[in-house]
Amino acid sequence: MRNARLLASLALAACSLAAQAGMGLATLPGVDGDGPVTVFHPTAQTERPVQRGPFTLSLAEQAPPIRGNGRLVVVSHGSGGNPWVHADLARVLVDAGFVVAVPRHHGDHSLDHSDPGPDSWKLRPGEVSRAIDAVARTPALAALLALDRVGVYGMSAGGHTALAMAGGRWSPAQFVRHCEAHIGDDFAACVGEYAALNGNAFDGLKKKAALLVLRHRFADAPWYTHEDPRVQAVVAGVPMAADFDASSLAQPRVPLALVTAGRDKWLVPRFHSATILAACAPRCTLLADLPDGGHGALLSPAPPVERLNAIAADLLADPPGFDRAVLPAVDRSIAAFFLQHLLP
Structure with missing residues (x-):
């Protein structure tokens, strides 16, 4: 792991910024x-309740952006996801x-579930x-940002996206080989929410x-790869990863x-996140582990x-004993990681 003390101090710095802007x-x-x-940004305008699906969020809709730290983070949502479940x-x-x-x-968001998996x-x-290009084409945002150092965060299928942005290579055929070898132990990763073993x-x-x-x-x-030189730091949360050539992430880009x-x-950890961590250590960081x-x-x-x-409800439900009170600290650690690696 990288310097945990530095990350902690940056997390506190991130916290101290909280407040001034909406x-x-x-x-x-x-x-x-x-x-x-969907873009979230600092603004001086007052927030108001905004309804998005089942969520009531406090936001300043269509408010003019103000200058923050000058950096962009792109969030890749999970399969069937949307921006609102990453609002915190x-x-x-x-x-x-x-x-x-x-x-x-x-084809893989909350309004359209038609094409999840390798096609997505x-x-x-x-x-x-x-x-990133869409942000660059928006003058009110582009004037406030330097887009040569962008962060990417992704969760689940978005974590797969994040690993690809970090230099990993993956293959649909490798996905099939994994499922052939571990269909009983990793059935949900292979089939998703369409069926379950009973x-x-x-x-x-x-x-x-x-x-x-x-x-x-x-x-x-x-093998599929993708490189965008603007992306300069990546965080993958509970990533889909069994279809990656783990050695391609031994030295992340x-x-x-x-x-x-x-x-x-x-996504059973021993087939996914643990495999990637074993391959990339010590050149990657275990930012947070939630054992429960x-x-x-x-x-x-x-x-x-x-x-x-x-x-899906069963697969996404919090296990007994898991305390969501730990999540703000995880979010601050993610912010601190991006502050460390994206700011001069």
Whole structure:
């Protein structure tokens, strides 16, 4: 791990910035046919309650931005996600002076679940790069930012995006090989919220059917990579990672940190985050480990379980004993990591 004392002091500095500015909200048109980009930014205007889906958030909608620290962080949401479940992290980042941009990932967001998995993973890094372009094309924001040092944070499928932005290479064929080898132990990673193993006689049929579908859809062998020289620091939270060539992250292209959850049932740590950490140590940082946290621990505010299907609700639910009071400190550590690596 990197210098924990330095990160702690930067976290306190981030905290001390909290307060003076409010959090503004803007929506930018996507570039080259992409979906909209949600932007959170410092503003001097007063916040008001804003309703977004099931969430009531305090924001200054369409308020003019003011200068913060001059840096941008792009957030890549998880499968079926949206900007609002990362609003608490966005606030900590805005309080630390960052502008935060959240692209809507094609076919894999809360309004459209039509194309999750490897098809989405191929598109996501480019969507992150074009989100930076969208900010650069917006004069009111571009005038306040230097876009040569951008941070990327991603959670779950967004963590997959983050690892790709850090220099990792992955392959749909590697994803299939992983599922062939570990379908019983990592079923949720291979199938998502479409089916679950119930410990009965149908489990064998579910495994066979899942592998038939995966072999048919995701047999392409090429390795996928993406490089954007503007991205200079990356944080991956509970990342989907079993389809990566872990050795490609032994020396990350940029400073890389991970946040892990010990009781993650959707992306079992030993196949995903632990594999990447073992490959990149000591050249990466374990920024925070939540030993009692589940896959949805980093969603804050958490989505109401009644809005989810039964499988997703089970996979995202907080395990008994997990205390969400730890999350503000995790968010401050993420902000501190970006302050350390993006500011001069």
